[in-house]
Amino acid sequence: MNAAIKQIGFIGLGVMGEPMCRNLAVKSGVRVVGYDLSAAPLERLAKHGVVRAASVREAVAGSDVVFLCLPSGEAVFEAAHAADGLLANITAGQLVADLSTSSVEVTRQLQKDFAARGATFIDTPIARTRAAAEAGTLSVMVGADTASFDRVRPLIETFAEEITLCGPVGSGQVLKILNNMILFHNVKILAEAKAIATHAGVDSTVLFETLAKGSADSFALRNHGIKAVLKDDFPLKAFSVRYARKDLGYARQLAKSAGVDEQSSRDIDALFDRAIAAGDGDRYWPVISKLIND
Numbered sequence: 001m002n003a004a005i006k007q008i009g010f011i012g013l014g015v016m017g018e019p020m021c022r023n024l025a026v027k028s029g030v031r032v033v034g035y036d037l038s039a040a041p042l043e044r045l046a047k048h049g050v051v052r053a054a055s056v057r058e059a060v061a062g063s064d065v066v067f068l069c070l071p072s073g074e075a076v077f078e079a080a081h082a083a084d085g086l087l088a089n090i091t092a093g094q095l096v097a098d099l100s101t102s103s104v105e106v107t108r109q110l111q112k113d114f115a116a117r118g119a120t121f122i123d124t125p126i127a128r129t130r131a132a133a134e135a136g137t138l139s140v141m142v143g144a145d146t147a148s149f150d151r152v153r154p155l156i157e158t159f160a161e162e163i164t165l166c167g168p169v170g171s172g173q174v175l176k177i178l179n180n181m182i183l184f185h186n187v188k189i190l191a192e193a194k195a196i197a198t199h200a201g202v203d204s205t206v207l208f209e210t211l212a213k214g215s216a217d218s219f220a221l222r223n224h225g226i227k228a229v230l231k232d233d234f235p236l237k238a239f240s241v242r243y244a245r246k247d248l249g250y251a252r253q254l255a256k257s258a259g260v261d262e263q264s265s266r267d268i269d270a271l272f273d274r275a276i277a278a279g280d281g282d283r284y285w286p287v288i289s290k291l292i293n294d
Contacts, residue, residue, distance in 0.1 A: 087114065138161070
């Protein structure tokens, strides 16, 4: 661990943030100060040595690196620009790493805003599931210069097994957004395959287990098809339809800026809309599979 890092701030202790913060506190050997609007995760994390901050100001004060894990780019921007937010309290030399999935535009604007204060802002969005966050086996896609990457990598290694420097600030978000876009498409195709197989008299379990043995095998099949779509298991307090739609919206923005026809993403966006209208907006996003041929 970098001996120059004496304290880490962690803001946003939700479904993914809490286990990441816990792994960071347990494995880094560095003092971790956490902040969240909810008291419950802070109470649980106290058992692992995380110090409770009463405000963003307290989480930032004295922290060499501050991690953010918030619901959206809009939430990150608001946290940065609030009257007593990140920019109001940041000092020269501090580094802020955004684990959230945010728009590329917001990310690159925040880089400029923090640079004006002598601080560094980089994007470090996370991929994989809550189980991976618990196990410390996430994939993190980093947009940063080499020096900043080297500074935070030992910290990220406490909660991730795959860490990729994707390019300058904003590049990590590009990769994460496209990762999710492709995942959404894959799950839609799996739901269509299930509907077709069922109509043709083939058991869905046999379908997915056989696909997993062939060239159609994928992370989406094993972690979303078999575990969620096959079992019709779409819990609350997981990565929801609303969050998925937010990420898809970022992908559609990128597609439009590149002049790419995003018809397939429009189709999935329509499924997200229908799921929300049906009252499933807060359920695990593969719930859209129920709408295939509905």
